[in-house]
Amino acid sequence: MNSRESRPPLDDLDARIRQSLRAAYGNKYPAWGVRRQLLDRAAEQRRDLRKLALPLPDWLSHSRAARPVESGWNHLDYISLLSALGFVGVTYAIR
Amino acid sequence: MSQDTPLIQKLQAGDLEALGALYDQYRLTVYRTALAVTRDPEAAEDILQDAFLRLQAHADQVNSELPLAPWLYRVTVNLSYTWLTRRNRWRVPLEDFIDQLIGPAKHNPEPVAERRDEQRLMQRAIDALAFSQRVVIVLYYLNNLSLQEIADILGCPVGTVKSRLHYGRENLRELLNGDAQAPEVQYEFT
Numbered sequence: 001m002n003s004r005e006s007r008p009p010l011d012d013l014d015a016r017i018r019q020s021l022r023a024a025y026g027n028k029y030p031a032w033g034v035r036r037q038l039l040d041r042a043a044e045q046r047r048d049l050r051k052l053a054l055p056l057p058d059w060l061s062h063s064r065a066a067r068p069v070e071s072g073w074n075h076l077d078y079i080s081l082l083s084a085l086g087f088v089g090v091t092y093a094i095r
Numbered sequence: 096m097s098q099d100t101p102l103i104q105k106l107q108a109g110d111l112e113a114l115g116a117l118y119d120q121y122r123l124t125v126y127r128t129a130l131a132v133t134r135d136p137e138a139a140e141d142i143l144q145d146a147f148l149r150l151q152a153h154a155d156q157v158n159s160e161l162p163l164a165p166w167l168y169r170v171t172v173n174l175s176y177t178w179l180t181r182r183n184r185w186r187v188p189l190e191d192f193i194d195q196l197i198g199p200a201k202h203n204p205e206p207v208a209e210r211r212d213e214q215r216l217m218q219r220a221i222d223a224l225a226f227s228q229r230v231v232i233v234l235y236y237l238n239n240l241s242l243q244e245i246a247d248i249l250g251c252p253v254g255t256v257k258s259r260l261h262y263g264r265e266n267l268r269e270l271l272n273g274d275a276q277a278p279e280v281q282y283e284f285t
Contacts, residue, residue: 013268014236020217021131021237030126030140035118038144042114042151049152 096160103159106151117163118147124164124238125171131233132175134222138182142174168238168248172230179226220270228263231256 099120105113125146130139149170150157157166221229234240234248242260246253 013264013271016213016217016271017221017232017264017267018236020214021221021233023214024218025127025131025237028127028130028136030122030143034140034143035115035122038118038147039111039115041144041148042111045148045151046109046111 097162099163100159103154103157103163107154107157107159114147114151117150121164121167125167128168128171128233128238129175131221131237132172132226132230133178134218135178135182138175138178142171142178145174146170165244165248168234168240169250172234172248175230176226216271217267220267223270224263224266228259228266231259232263232267235260 099117102113102117102120106117122143126139126143129142129146130136133139133142146167150163150167157163221232224232230249231245234245235242240248242253242256246256249256
């Protein structure tokens with residue numbers, strides 16, 4: 001008996017694999033609700049992306065050194081000043 | 096220009112209806128591929144949604160002149176791989192634990208009729224393949240893609256796809272022959 005007789009020919013295995021996979025999955029469908037859910041999530045995702053893509057205020061879009069002089073003090077300047085004062089205060093209290 | 100070009104361009108412009116239309120066109124391709132790889136209908140639906148959400152999130156990076164199917168296949172394969180990796184991380188220890196509890200029951204012979212169920216045997220054999228071989232088998236036999244198309248999707252040379260298909264087929268042959276001759280068959284606890 002040669003090997004061809006003892007084993008099914010390659011084409012037969014090919015056909016078996018193809019047939020089995022198609023029989024198992026060829027008639028399967030996702031649930032109807034998936035489309036609605038997807039579009040809801042997509043709309044939500046779009047809103048989130050828009051929020052992330054909001055343009056930066058002018059004063060933040062420049063480096064500190066390059067920030068226009070005429071913009072005056074902004075809240076970051078005040079935060080820096082308060083931090084510095086706090087540091088000095090804590091240092092003084094410890095001593 | 097491909098048939099998907101107008102819809103992709105609309106999607107890039109922010110049209111949600113275009114996403115719905117692309118979903119209608121490709122949902123079965125994505126869902127059945129994910130289902131064949133993961134064998135979990137809920138996971139396949141999650142992967143289906145995630146694939147189209149990624150399409151929306153990365154629409155500006157998709158080349159509207161090219162067909163969308165290869166892009167979707169690639170995302171589906173990647174998401175399926177991620178899902179399987181996460182599932183196996185939790186499932187394997189649990190299965191070991193169950194094995195310890197039930198012990199010999201696992202080795203009870205299955206009914207002969209069940210063993211002869213071609214589809215079941217084939218599915219079990221495909222499940223036993225390594226992920227890289229399983230994906231190639233699914234894309235080639237279920238989705239009827241060419242070796243070149245599969246290579247493009249997986250981002251590897253055609254020779255690699257040929258090799259995976261060859262070894263996948265040989266492993267299936269061995270597994271199927273083994274299943275047909277083996278006196279004992281393992282039960283699945285999934």
